[in-house]
Amino acid sequence: MIAPHSMLTRKLFRDLWRLRAQSFAIALVIAAGVGMAVMSFGMIRSLEATREAYYDRYRFADIFAPLKRAPESVMAEVRAIDGISVAESRVSAGAILDIPGIVEPVAARVLALPPEGQPSLNRLVLRSGRLPEPGRPDEAVASEAFAVAARLALGDTFTTLLYGKQVELRLVGTVLSPEYVYAVPPGQLFPDNRRFGILWMNREPLAAMLDLTDAFDEAMVRLEPGTSEAEVIRRLDLLLEPYGGGGAYGRDEQISNRFVTNEISQLRTTVEILPPIFLGVAAFLLNIVLARLVDTEREVIGLMKAFGYRRRDVMRHYAGLALLLSTGGMVLGAVLGTWLGRELSTLYQRFFTFPFLEFRAGVDVYLVSAGVTLAAVLAGSALAVRRAARLAPAEAMRPPLPPDFSGRLVAVASRLGPDEPTRMILRGLLRRPLRSCLTVAGLALALGLYIASASATDNVERMIDLIFGKSQRADIIVSFAEARDEGALYSLSRLPGVIRVEPFRATAARLIAAQHEEREGLSSADAGANLRRLIDINGALVEPPPAGAILSRRLAEQLEVGPGDIVRAEVTEGDRPVLDIPVMGVIESPIGSSATIDRAVLNRLLIEGRSISGAYLLVDDNQLPALYAALKGTPFVANVTSFAATVQSLRDTIAQNMGIVTMFNTGFACLIVVGVVYNSARISLAERARDLASLRVLGFRRAETAFVLLGELAILVLASLPLGILFGIGLSRYITQRYSTAGDGHADLYTIPFGMNASTMADGVLIVGAAAAITALVIRTRVDRLDLIRALKTRE
Amino acid sequence: MAAVYRVEGLTKTYGSGAGIVHALRGVDLTIEEGTMAVLLGSSGSGKSTLLNILGGLDTATAGQVLFYDLDLTACNEDQLTEYRRQSVGFVFQFYNLIASLTARENVALITEIAENPLDPAEALRLVGLEARLDHFPSQLSGGEQQRVAIARAIAKQPRVLLCDEPTGALDSATGTRVLAAIEEVNKALGTTSLVITHNAVIADMADEVILFGDGQIAGRRRNKARKPVTELRW
Numbered sequence A: 001m002i003a004p005h006s007m008l009t010r011k012l013f014r015d016l017w018r019l020r021a022q023s024f025a026i027a028l029v030i031a032a033g034v035g036m037a038v039m040s041f042g043m044i045r046s047l048e049a050t051r052e053a054y055y056d057r058y059r060f061a062d063i064f065a066p067l068k069r070a071p072e073s074v075m076a077e078v079r080a081i082d083g084i085s086v087a088e089s090r091v092s093a094g095a096i097l098d099i100p101g102i103v104e105p106v107a108a109r110v111l112a113l114p115p116e117g118q119p120s121l122n123r124l125v126l127r128s129g130r131l132p133e134p135g136r137p138d139e140a141v142a143s144e145a146f147a148v149a150a151r152l153a154l155g156d157t158f159t160t161l162l163y164g165k166q167v168e169l170r171l172v173g174t175v176l177s178p179e180y181v182y183a184v185p186p187g188q189l190f191p192d193n194r195r196f197g198i199l200w201m202n203r204e205p206l207a208a209m210l211d212l213t214d215a216f217d218e219a220m221v222r223l224e225p226g227t228s229e230a231e232v233i234r235r236l237d238l239l240l241e242p243y244g245g246g247g248a249y250g251r252d253e254q255i256s257n258r259f260v261t262n263e264i265s266q267l268r269t270t271v272e273i274l275p276p277i278f279l280g281v282a283a284f285l286l287n288i289v290l291a292r293l294v295d296t297e298r299e300v301i302g303l304m305k306a307f308g309y310r311r312r313d314v315m316r317h318y319a320g321l322a323l324l325l326s327t328g329g330m331v332l333g334a335v336l337g338t339w340l341g342r343e344l345s346t347l348y349q350r351f352f353t354f355p356f357l358e359f360r361a362g363v364d365v366y367l368v369s370a371g372v373t374l375a376a377v378l379a380g381s382a383l384a385v386r387r388a389a390r391l392a393p394a395e396a397m398r399p400p401l402p403p404d405f406s407g408r409l410v411a412v413a414s415r416l417g418p419d420e421p422t423r424m425i426l427r428g429l430l431r432r433p434l435r436s437c438l439t440v441a442g443l444a445l446a447l448g449l450y451i452a453s454a455s456a457t458d459n460v461e462r463m464i465d466l467i468f469g470k471s472q473r474a475d476i477i478v479s480f481a482e483a484r485d486e487g488a489l490y491s492l493s494r495l496p497g498v499i500r501v502e503p504f505r506a507t508a509a510r511l512i513a514a515q516h517e518e519r520e521g522l523s524s525a526d527a528g529a530n531l532r533r534l535i536d537i538n539g540a541l542v543e544p545p546p547a548g549a550i551l552s553r554r555l556a557e558q559l560e561v562g563p564g565d566i567v568r569a570e571v572t573e574g575d576r577p578v579l580d581i582p583v584m585g586v587i588e589s590p591i592g593s594s595a596t597i598d599r600a601v602l603n604r605l606l607i608e609g610r611s612i613s614g615a616y617l618l619v620d621d622n623q624l625p626a627l628y629a630a631l632k633g634t635p636f637v638a639n640v641t642s643f644a645a646t647v648q649s650l651r652d653t654i655a656q657n658m659g660i661v662t663m664f665n666t667g668f669a670c671l672i673v674v675g676v677v678y679n680s681a682r683i684s685l686a687e688r689a690r691d692l693a694s695l696r697v698l699g700f701r702r703a704e705t706a707f708v709l710l711g712e713l714a715i716l717v718l719a720s721l722p723l724g725i726l727f728g729i730g731l732s733r734y735i736t737q738r739y740s741t742a743g744d745g746h747a748d749l750y751t752i753p754f755g756m757n758a759s760t761m762a763d764g765v766l767i768v769g770a771a772a773a774i775t776a777l778v779i780r781t782r783v784d785r786l787d788l789i790r791a792l793k794t795r796e
Numbered sequence B: 001m002a003a004v005y006r007v008e009g010l011t012k013t014y015g016s017g018a019g020i021v022h023a024l025r026g027v028d029l030t031i032e033e034g035t036m037a038v039l040l041g042s043s044g045s046g047k048s049t050l051l052n053i054l055g056g057l058d059t060a061t062a063g064q065v066l067f068y069d070l071d072l073t074a075c076n077e078d079q080l081t082e083y084r085r086q087s088v089g090f091v092f093q094f095y096n097l098i099a100s101l102t103a104r105e106n107v108a109l110i111t112e113i114a115e116n117p118l119d120p121a122e123a124l125r126l127v128g129l130e131a132r133l134d135h136f137p138s139q140l141s142g143g144e145q146q147r148v149a150i151a152r153a154i155a156k157q158p159r160v161l162l163c164d165e166p167t168g169a170l171d172s173a174t175g176t177r178v179l180a181a182i183e184e185v186n187k188a189l190g191t192t193s194l195v196i197t198h199n200a201v202i203a204d205m206a207d208e209v210i211l212f213g214d215g216q217i218a219g220r221r222r223n224k225a226r227k228p229v230t231e232l233r234w
């Protein structure tokens, strides 16, 4: 395409060298776009490939069917269902661990291992030690992340409270499981490896403790290829219904897998938003730089044509320049993207425990990113290249007239502006309205980008405040193995350090409306409660109605019901009553999906006395160790969730991780601002060098002269601020919405409350302003060094 | 009469070593107040260099230039700027108008920063452009643009008017009109004027003709009587 030794090639490289600062700015913006694309696409690719390989190799189940208790013989019937290739049963239970060195009780999920060691579904990746030996009731393996966080070493023993029974378990190995890639405690959003762990032990002793000998409480199956999952679920539900089952679900509802899916869909959102912004800005910058070059080279182009160069030679020349200009950016972007991808996968390994997670983008990702960039580059340079090609030789040879400022739009500005320099600024801007607008748009994009990314952190902070400040205000939640009389509250309130106790009632149920069905518990709320309150996304308190239920928006949408409709609840515990409950209201809640009923009403519906399932505790921090010790010894307590340290660790985790993302985006925003401001100013400077030098000759001081150039920039930057803020708000709203909607079409995991902090917007304005000001200073030194005499020697 | 400029041993070199160019090689010159002087000389003889130094656009390599009591060779950039701002009017071969300002505004650009300016419209009337006040440079002919440049130069009532080939880009009839404007200003306001030209005919309009050659003054002559510009033909 480019002949290596021609004079044109030489010119190409001299032009490139002359434009090096501008080329560099453009290359950086392109690099940011390509980098984001490579990183996000590559990470999506890596996550999906890793997940698939992991699930496949370790035989992650397709369907999970929890139930209460079924004899092992039922498994034969399960295996008989068409389309099932492997089925396995197991027993499992929640437990409380007493880990030396951790004062608070640690919650755990204990799962059974079959006599042969490795289960045939959800196989374990052994990371250290060994699996429990057959016949050893006291041996257990733990999830690696938990063992590390809880500082458990192989051979350590710890007390485990299982259904009111205490056992000593000894750690013999650490493992990973495809079931717990993202090990999040029930009802929470972030892993808490110190206070939530997964244990596996031999089935026989576990079943004995749970009173499930020769029985199981969960069936898992893997499907034959091509089988309808929905059909198998339906048949499983039918089969297991009498055993307290009926709530089988697929991978799409498996909690760990959902978080992984959610993460992938968030990455997709990133790819949709960021690279297009960067490539758009890069195309715009190329456009103005090339247009200016063609303008100044009219005579050269005319000369080339007069001497017989063809149109396409001219086009090739300028398009080649554009491509050379962008190649550096692409290469840099590919390197940057690969590096960011590696960093990101390291970051992911803190949350997602894959046995391996290697960032591999694949050649096609690089090729596609390069292709899209090339398209943007060519689009950006097309106008200028075409203008160069179209220039008639004679016209190109004629010296240009002074640029025309007599247009109508420009004339309007005549009346504006107190003095001549101001008029020069205004008319300069109005003479090229498109470029001015695009410059404003570029700056607005940068500001918006910053605001949106910084407010993502604000929004999560807001969510934490909402959940822990307004709704979930207990320090500790205690749940009982089964419902008890309200009298249990009294014994709780007598435990050391307990300041306040509030009861709750919760029961598992299947909610049915028309053809829709959801496994979702019914939970209680108390009017006037303090430690746990029903709130909506805006933080407004919702009091439980005197009859009926309040549904979260997610649940209401799943069931396709609204206020006034009736939902049937098939309770799956106790006498298994079937209740018809009117929907009294639907609220947007920040987390989870739920049906909430006044506690007294729920007791009445369940035809029971004043039963409770557990209690919320407000406690005196100083007495926590004593309280924990007491709770660990209270037999009817099945689970203790402690929030004492959660909020702070949550904030730290978020601050750390969101901090990295925000830092990157701040850098990117600055990059755009510098790129846009620098290029615009350089072009203006080139176009106005003669005017500015003339001003200097005529006795204008350096500051007065710089005012004409920088004033123009200042106006562009100022104009971009309100637009950028609006764009930032819009972008933030869009991202918030996208992040709250899981990609799989199922009920979302959480809703991020949307809001804007004035300080975040102010930060954005400051950052854009500072980046612009620094760039302006650099340009200003050029105004000071204008060559006065040269401006007099030459025409325009 | 007081001397506006007193130049002694003015030297200007560009570059160094083998590539050194001696643009001015020791110029001594005095210009009296109110004089209309023409600087004649072949291309490359150093006329523009001298004018630029007199106008505070360029600095000398050696020698001294006094503007009244002000030693221009001792001034820094900012002082030169103030000197240009207060005392000098420039007219150039390529007009150097600001394209985004109308004729009137180009003049107002200067009157805004001057201490005792003419009204822009008045200055434009002086050069015969009262009818084109609100036209942009792109709507004016070359001669008209040059006359705007003259109006701009004289509107602040400068002590000196420095013109570097003001008619260089113009035909004879238009050139005559431009020179007439300069002559008018010199007469009406008594502005000391220095005009560079290649054109020997133009020298007849001056009080004093300075002949330039190879960076030095090759000769000076005083015209006994200035020829009115309207009688010049080339």
Ligand SMILES: Nc1ncnc2c1ncn2[C@@H]1O[C@H](COP(=O)(O)OP(=O)(O)OP(=O)(O)O)[C@@H](O)[C@H]1O
Residues within 6 Å of the ligand: B014, B015, B021, B022, B023, B041, B042, B043, B044, B045, B046, B047, B048, B049, B050
């Ligand atoms: N920036 C520069 N660098 C090197 N040499 C220069 C520079 N400016 C002027 N010269 C040289 O100085 C000499 C005098 O230049 P100057 O512009 O004063 O000539 P002039 O008499 O005005 O010529 P003309 O009538 O062609 O305008 C010339 O030989 C020129 O080449």
Ligand SMILES: [Mg+2]
Residues within 6 Å of the ligand: B047, B048, B049, B164
């Ligand atoms: Mg000259």
